[in-house]
Amino acid sequence: MAYKPKAPPVMAAPNVIPMADIMLVLLIIFMVITPMLQKGAPVNMAKAENADKMPNADKDDAIIIAVTRDSHYFLGSKEIGLNEITDNVKDQLSNRLDKTVYVRSDARAKYGDVVKAVDEVRSAGVENLGLLTEKPAVNKNAPPPPPGSD
Secondary structure: OOOOOOOOOOOOOOOOHHHHHHHHHHHHHHHHHHHHHOOOOOOOEOEOOOOOOOHHHHOOOOEEEEEOOOOOEEEOOEEEOHHHHHHHHHHHHOOOOOOEEEEEEEOOOOHHHHHHHHHHHHHOOOOEEEEEOEOOOOOOOOOOOOOOOO
């Protein structure tokens, strides 16, 4: 009698374990990459309650000057000297219609350093200047202020 192999029964349910493995790997990759997507030098910006929204600052071609707390200046992610800000901003604004420059400053940066950066940007011929801040986090579990504390 000849041996006749039998085919395994057809599986009705798809195997989702490989798909779950792939999704977990992608989740980990995105969790690692997302903090690195911040444009420019990392600074801890000052917090402001009544700040205007500046959606154009998030665009890829926005010109952002960053001032760190240890008096370093960055144009995008490239560190530049204070005396190079004017020339670099003029070069980047030469063929643009929107001539807005944004300044991101660390909350602990010296006021004089931020003023120097703003002055250098103004000397490049920029009329529209935006100072970027963050909104403070709202703590919903905080107790209300006592009456008469105004």
